[in-house]
Amino acid sequence: MAPSLLSATEAAALVRDEDFVIVGGNGGTGVAEAVIEALEARFLAGKGPRDLTVFHITGVGAVTEHGMCHFRHPGMVKRVIGGHYGLQVPFMELIDGNVIEAYNLPQGVMTGLCRAMASGQPGVLTHVGLQTYMDPRLGGGMMNARTTEPMVELLTLQGREWLFYRTPGVPRVALIRGTTADEDGYVSMEHEATTREDLSIAQAVHNAGGIVICQVKRLARRGSLNPHMVKVPGFLIDHLVLEPEQMQTFGTSYEPSRSGETRLPVSAIAPDPMSERRVMARRAAFELCPGDVVNLGVGVSAMIPNVAAEEGIEDLITLTVEAGVIGGVPGHAREFGTAVNPRAIIDQGYQFDFYDGGGLSCAFLSFAEVDAHGNVNVTRFGNRFAGAGGFIDITQNTRRLVFSGTLTGGGLDVAVTPEGLRLNREGRTRKFVPAVEQVSFSGPLALAKGQEVSFVTERAVFQLTTAGIVLTEVAPGVRVREDVLDRMGFAPLVSDSLALMDARLFRPGPMGLHAEFAARAPRPRGKQ
Numbered sequence: 001m002a003p004s005l006l007s008a009t010e011a012a013a014l015v016r017d018e019d020f021v022i023v024g025g026n027g028g029t030g031v032a033e034a035v036i037e038a039l040e041a042r043f044l045a046g047k048g049p050r051d052l053t054v055f056h057i058t059g060v061g062a063v064t065e066h067g068m069c070h071f072r073h074p075g076m077v078k079r080v081i082g083g084h085y086g087l088q089v090p091f092m093e094l095i096d097g098n099v100i101e102a103y104n105l106p107q108g109v110m111t112g113l114c115r116a117m118a119s120g121q122p123g124v125l126t127h128v129g130l131q132t133y134m135d136p137r138l139g140g141g142m143m144n145a146r147t148t149e150p151m152v153e154l155l156t157l158q159g160r161e162w163l164f165y166r167t168p169g170v171p172r173v174a175l176i177r178g179t180t181a182d183e184d185g186y187v188s189m190e191h192e193a194t195t196r197e198d199l200s201i202a203q204a205v206h207n208a209g210g211i212v213i214c215q216v217k218r219l220a221r222r223g224s225l226n227p228h229m230v231k232v233p234g235f236l237i238d239h240l241v242l243e244p245e246q247m248q249t250f251g252t253s254y255e256p257s258r259s260g261e262t263r264l265p266v267s268a269i270a271p272d273p274m275s276e277r278r279v280m281a282r283r284a285a286f287e288l289c290p291g292d293v294v295n296l297g298v299g300v301s302a303m304i305p306n307v308a309a310e311e312g313i314e315d316l317i318t319l320t321v322e323a324g325v326i327g328g329v330p331g332h333a334r335e336f337g338t339a340v341n342p343r344a345i346i347d348q349g350y351q352f353d354f355y356d357g358g359g360l361s362c363a364f365l366s367f368a369e370v371d372a373h374g375n376v377n378v379t380r381f382g383n384r385f386a387g388a389g390g391f392i393d394i395t396q397n398t399r400r401l402v403f404s405g406t407l408t409g410g411g412l413d414v415a416v417t418p419e420g421l422r423l424n425r426e427g428r429t430r431k432f433v434p435a436v437e438q439v440s441f442s443g444p445l446a447l448a449k450g451q452e453v454s455f456v457t458e459r460a461v462f463q464l465t466t467a468g469i470v471l472t473e474v475a476p477g478v479r480v481r482e483d484v485l486d487r488m489g490f491a492p493l494v495s496d497s498l499a500l501m502d503a504r505l506f507r508p509g510p511m512g513l514h515a516e517f518a519a520r521a522p523r524p525r526g527k528q
Helices: 008-012 033-044 067-071 089-096 107-119 198-207 276-285 299-311 348-356 391-395 443-449 480-487 513-517
Strands: 004-006 020-026 052-058 077-082 101-104 123-126 152-157 160-166 173-177 180-182 211-216 218-220 230-232 239-242 293-296 318-321 362-366 369-371 400-404 413-417 420-425 452-456 460-465 468-474 493-500
Touching (some): 008 033, 020 067, 020 198, 033 067, 033 211, 052 067, 067 077, 077 089, 107 123, 107 198, 107 391, 173 198, 180 211, 198 230, 276 299, 276 400, 293 299, 299 318, 299 362, 480 493
Parallel strands (some): 004 239, 020 052, 077 101, 173 211, 293 318, 293 362, 400 452
Antiparallel strands (some): 152 160, 413 420, 452 460
């Protein structure tokens, strides 16, 4: 039976009080924005729905608008389960204010739960999350005091500890998105920058007897779509919503080089302006080797592709992001999760299978706090709980990790000069602290597994060793005692061979990394 064609308002009217709704999308990509906006309008008109359970994979929104921000009204949501919340500031007020029940689970686990719900499995069994706040001994992913029902269980199988994340219930509504739908509801995604886990979401809701609503930008004749381009078969779709103006991301109406329709010359990618953040991205790029398959996180790490493009090494490595994009030059800010000139776009679940199995050779991520044991916090800041996204999946399963962030925060003013750094004003907040507020990454577990871990700041570089955190490099113009050691909440070790950070980091123009790459040995692959 062919799906019906509805307006966004008509589709929103199908969502009932207390429904379990799965909202598709990843950051600013793949979000059925017209339908979600209509849901909000219906609720504000006093027509419901109320007390929803909302399941979303990660970061669906754009800081103060779009995506999950449409669900921010008290009474609309009772419970939320998500992989990341940092891009949903108004919605986060409900969690921080203890108004709704809220869970944060690893992004890869969230994709696995979609498949578990589709196949009728009770949950996901994995090592991901051990010795972090996902571990029930450290909170079990519960985000506030209102949240009390455990979703994560610690098990021992074959002499090893595992975490079991149970499926959160029976989903009734799916809100997903594609590019084109034919008359029978077969959906392709040729203009999408990611393909996410929309197929698994549709399978989960269809198999549970629920309603699958798919927003698309155009319609086609029956059977006219290339079967290789079809991502969701028509029998899974109940209703279509036509939205010709849907955005590819929350920052771009449509950029064909992000979907692979065209290829953008690398010369068209302008270098980011020189700043302390670019210094860190450049220093992190020194850790790359030929043939590396790399994950890039948000923040400073998302600026590394721009460095790689300027240095002409983007084709000598493979940059990936967890949303399923492989190759090309990944974007940041509202384009994070996509890439210009991707070589492949796969479903997010398969990307995490690769990550969780140890397939990456290195990963670049940000930090908010680091303690003397090498524990890292990127998830909780006072009463603000951003969530982990793919951070835990990636950091627990990658041999080589590079964390980037400024040494201090809150008002830091740094000038980058050709001679090095000039600290105009120190930050008010220490990021290297005696104990992190929340364990997003376990330093002791990393050492036990033999992972290589470094921390890159604008003024210093550190290594995690069995003896502790060791200062190995300082920037030209920086005083070791006054500007580094005295600005930390613990005393690191200082390397006997303490070096200056490379002077090229602070000067505009290419650093010549392409010429150096031939001399670097490829990094071993697979699990440590």
